[in-house]
Structure formats: structure tokens, C-alpha cells
Amino acid sequence: MLKQAIERLGNRTLQGVGRIGFAIRFFVAILLHSGTAFRRFGLTIREMYFSGVQSLIIILVSGLFVGMVLGLQGYETLQTYGSEDALGILVAMSLVRELGPVVAALLFASRAGSAITAEIGLMKATEQLSAMEMMAVDPIARVVAPRFWAGVISMPLLAALFSAMGIFGGYLVGVQLIGVDEGSFWSQMQSAVDFEQDILNGVIKSVVFGIAITTIALFEGYDAPPTAEGVSGATTRTVVTSSLAVLALDFVLTAFMFRGLS
Amino acid sequence: MQHDNLVEIEDVAFDYGARPVLKGINLTAKRGQVIAIMGSSGCGKTTLLRLIGGQIKPRQGTVRVAGESLGELNQAGLYRLRRKMGMLFQFGALFTDMTVFDNVAFQLREHSDLPEDAIRDMVLMKLHAVGLRGAAHLMPSELSGGMARRVALARAIALDPQLVMYDEPFAGLDPISLGITGNLIRRLTDTLGLTSILVTHDVHESLKIVDYVYFVSDGVIVAEGTADDIKASDLPYVHQFVHGEAEGPVTFHYPAAPYVEDLRLGGQSA
Numbered sequence: 258m259l260k261q262a263i264e265r266l267g268n269r270t271l272q273g274v275g276r277i278g279f280a281i282r283f284f285v286a287i288l289l290h291s292g293t294a295f296r297r298f299g300l301t302i303r304e305m306y307f308s309g310v311q312s313l314i315i316i317l318v319s320g321l322f323v324g325m326v327l328g329l330q331g332y333e334t335l336q337t338y339g340s341e342d343a344l345g346i347l348v349a350m351s352l353v354r355e356l357g358p359v360v361a362a363l364l365f366a367s368r369a370g371s372a373i374t375a376e377i378g379l380m381k382a383t384e385q386l387s388a389m390e391m392m393a394v395d396p397i398a399r400v401v402a403p404r405f406w407a408g409v410i411s412m413p414l415l416a417a418l419f420s421a422m423g424i425f426g427g428y429l430v431g432v433q434l435i436g437v438d439e440g441s442f443w444s445q446m447q448s449a450v451d452f453e454q455d456i457l458n459g460v461i462k463s464v465v466f467g468i469a470i471t472t473i474a475l476f477e478g479y480d481a482p483p484t485a486e487g488v489s490g491a492t493t494r495t496v497v498t499s500s501l502a503v504l505a506l507d508f509v510l511t512a513f514m515f516r517g518l519s
Numbered sequence: 520m521q522h523d524n525l526v527e528i529e530d531v532a533f534d535y536g537a538r539p540v541l542k543g544i545n546l547t548a549k550r551g552q553v554i555a556i557m558g559s560s561g562c563g564k565t566t567l568l569r570l571i572g573g574q575i576k577p578r579q580g581t582v583r584v585a586g587e588s589l590g591e592l593n594q595a596g597l598y599r600l601r602r603k604m605g606m607l608f609q610f611g612a613l614f615t616d617m618t619v620f621d622n623v624a625f626q627l628r629e630h631s632d633l634p635e636d637a638i639r640d641m642v643l644m645k646l647h648a649v650g651l652r653g654a655a656h657l658m659p660s661e662l663s664g665g666m667a668r669r670v671a672l673a674r675a676i677a678l679d680p681q682l683v684m685y686d687e688p689f690a691g692l693d694p695i696s697l698g699i700t701g702n703l704i705r706r707l708t709d710t711l712g713l714t715s716i717l718v719t720h721d722v723h724e725s726l727k728i729v730d731y732v733y734f735v736s737d738g739v740i741v742a743e744g745t746a747d748d749i750k751a752s753d754l755p756y757v758h759q760f761v762h763g764e765a766e767g768p769v770t771f772h773y774p775a776a777p778y779v780e781d782l783r784l785g786g787q788s789a
Contacts, residue, residue, distance in 0.1 A: 380614075383610065383615070384609075384610070385612050385613075385615070387574065387612065388606065388608055388612035389614075391604065392601070393599070393601040393629075394629050395598070399629070
């Protein structure tokens, strides 16, 4: 009994390590075969339309609502201390530093990541990737790399739009609905938010999230068993793994970026 | 100098994991011929095609296409050689996000700098050859199974390859499409000077069009010959296959423990 359990554990561990190794080799292969994605940038732009532009609705609407909630909750808390003028700072800081990159990444993982995995997995299951290889076209260069770069480029743009919509939502609720002073809302925000410390770090975060999500999504699709069950399992794994990866990476990045800031 | 044999396979063996699939295969395809590789499902026919295409490497033996040994080529060399090959996958494997036209134009756009006008003419010629010029604007999802396979055939011959491989070209076709596909393979082979290798288990349709047949069973070639040789053959395996008999060297039952034992009717047996 015990021996079997240990054998199973060892087997699982070996398989897991093997998969991580495959994923890293896959990631390196994407980087090495990225020439086509830039030489024929039209391919990448097409994928940016599918993963970026088509995610706009969910990103913009979610951003607006998150910002509106921040406005309500922030006002509730701040007015206890009589500092409701600082609502602009609270909304902007929360969005630009954390919520923008993280929530946009989580939405991107479930909207675009799952679609990428399903598409690549089905292309593999229907032998489209094999057919491409037989036509002397490298599927990593032609199919995978453009999707990777499209995701990496789209992610920070989506996060920025999410934050912008969120700030607008906070403004709607805080200034237009509750009646916080408009001048102090914007001017306090402007003086408190630092370009390098806050905005740039947020952008770096979302680039890292973009790399993580698209790599996981593409790898799961490429590695999926060529069956209906295999593709559906891979799609689920993409959403779960990339969401967890985003949250874990966010902690690590935050620890490095904002440690010891006043 | 042109080699007379376009494809030469010598003593090739291949395993999937611990399971041996091919155990020492010898096979040649002469230029201009239609060759059929036959055998029951799962006997390693498709594996053989993947070996010729260089998608997998044999455990032992050599595969030579157009005089070049696939095992000695790097990725670039393999891709160069594959431009001389076309492959028709079992269900077509058309790119579902492109129209029929773009599917056929795919290789021309990837591998050449031809102006779009020239590509248009070439694509329409290939589509005309398979009788689907009028379907150029359709998406693959709008095609029937037989039409999809003809489009895939047009795509496979887009770069005027020397060798075209067909994986089960007759599977799942209605009788009319069956005849059309068979004639198309023969006609294209003759008019374009191709060499065709068919993997199939459709004896009757393929015997009408092929020059030479190899029978694969249990990882080895058990019989070979011209279509007439095969029809007249009295080898038990070939006879069973050609006449579709249930009993013969190929058994109906997958290997299993004795029936009585499985049903636990043995009583005293251990």
C-alpha cells in the first residue's frame, strides 16, 4: 500500500517536472521563432484583434464597475476621517498599482487565454498543425508566436484602459453622485500618483502577466491530448493555472516594487 | 541525375513507447506510380506516412526521399525537402479560419513572393483541377466531407510537389465521391507527373487505380505486387482482406485471456 502510494507520488512528481521542462523549452522556442511575428506584423495584429479588441467589452465594463464600487467604499471609509477629498488618490492608486493589472489579467485569462487554448488544441486535434508542418511551415513561428506577442502587447493596453475606466467610474460615483469636490478629486490624484513608482510599475506588472497568461494558454493548447476531453481539460487548466500564476506573480512583484515605500 | 525511385524505405522499425509498430519494412515507390499501402486498422500504415514525411524518426533503418536520407537532415533541410511533398490528411485538416481559396494559397504565400495576381491564377487552376473553382469563397465548415478532401488535395498539389501522400483518402465517402476521388488521384498523378502513396483499407476502390500494392500486417510487409497479382493472390491474409472474410489469419477477437477463464467458469483452475 505504502509502496504504491510512494510510487504514485514519485510518478506524479516526475510528470510534473517533465511538463515544466517542456513548458520552458516551449517558451524558449517561441522566443527563438518570433521573427515571423514581427516581420509579418499583420499576423500579430490579427491576433491582437482576437485576444485584445474582442476583450474590450468585458474589460471596459468591469473597469467601470470596479471603479464605481471603489468610489462608494472609499468614500464610506474616508469620510469617517473627514478626508473624502483624498478619494481621487485612493481610486487611482488602487487601480493603477493593483486592481488594473491584476483584475484585467484575470479577465484576460478567462476571456482570451481560454480561447487561445481551445483554438490551438482543436487545430492540433484536427491535424491542422501537422498539415502545416508537412507544408514546411513551422507552426510555432506561424501560429504560436504571433499569438504570444499579441497577448503580451494587448495586456498592458487592456490594463491601462481598465484603470482609466475605473477612475472614470470612481469620478462618476464620488463627484457626480455623492458630491466630492471635483477640483480636489483630480488635483490630489495628480499630485499623488507618481509616473515611475505607480504607473510604470503597473505597466511592468501587466507585461509580466501577459507573458505568463499567453505562455500558459499556448502551452496547454499545444500539449492538449487531441480529443474533446483533452481540449476541455486543457482549457480549464489554462484558466486555473494562469489565474493562480497572476496572483502569485503579483505578490512577488509587489514585494519587490513597493517594499519600504512611505 | 534523377533517381528512378522517389521513395526508398530500408529495414525501418518504429516503436510507440514500448509497443513495436513497424518491425523492418522495405518499400520503394518509383516515380510516376500510384502505390497503395494496405492493412487493417491500426497496423502502422499512417505511421509509415509520417516516417516518409519526416514527422517522426525511425528507431532503425533509413527513409530516403528524392535521394536524400531523412535521418541526416536538420530542420531546415527537412522543410526544404517537404516543399517537394504534399500530404492529404484523413479529414482534410483544412485551416478552419481561412476560406477555401486562402487554404490553397497558403503555401504559395508562405514560400514565395509571387504577386497576388499570379497566386490567384494558380489557386484557381488547382481548384479547377479538383472541380471546386466555384467553391473558392466558401469556408471549410460549409463543405461536405468529400469536398473538403478535394480542397485538401488542391492544397497538397499547390506547389507542384513530386510526391503526394494520402491518408485514408476513401474513408467515409459516398459511392460517387469515392469514384471521383479515385479517378482524381490517378489523373493528377499522370498529368502532373507525381508519385502517389495511398494508405487505405478500401481494397476495391484502390485496386482500380494503383500500380503496386504493399500489404502491412503486424509491422511487416506480408505481401506485395501489382493490382492483378493481388486480386489473384492465394496468400491467406491477402485473400481474407480482398474478400472481406471474417475468419482467417486476422482474427475478430482482440487478444484476451481464455473466454472460460474470464467468465470464471473454470472452477478448479488456478
